[in-house]
Amino acid sequence: MGIEQTFAIIKPDAVKRGHTGGIIAAIEENGFTIKNLKKVHLTKAQAEGFYYVHRERGFFGELTDFMSSGPCVVMILEKEGAILAWRDLMGPTNPAAAEAHHLRKRFGTSIGENATHGSDAPETAAFETSYFFSCFERIA
Secondary structure, eight states: OOEEEEEEEEOHHHHHHHHHHHHHHHHHHHHHEEEEEEEEEEOOHHHHTGGGGGSSSTHHHHHHHHHHHHOHHHEEEEEETHHHHHHHHHSSSSGSSOOOTSSSHHHHHHSOOSSEEEEESHHHHHHHHHHHHHTGGOOO
């Protein structure tokens, strides 16, 4: 496994509760390089475009309402095996099922408000990164 990049979000719930710094510190403590980072506030339409793969699921409206409810921080992270490493650091979607060292246990409050998002595959990381960062921003 070599150096790779992945996409990450600090979700509106964590930003609102002031956990951005704690999450970024954990990212850096776990050996990730933050290649790019910015704060954005998605519109409902932008959230729907980002989560288009879930449009047929019952939670789509709730998810896109939540993701457009306040600012979030989007990032490109890099390290060896970044996709799996980031998912391991986040922990399970449900914070109640996570272990103490997982970000979702530390900063999430529910399945819906679980503080972080991460790409699950190289193809997903490529789409998600390009959704938020221009080609010039991705070569940082």
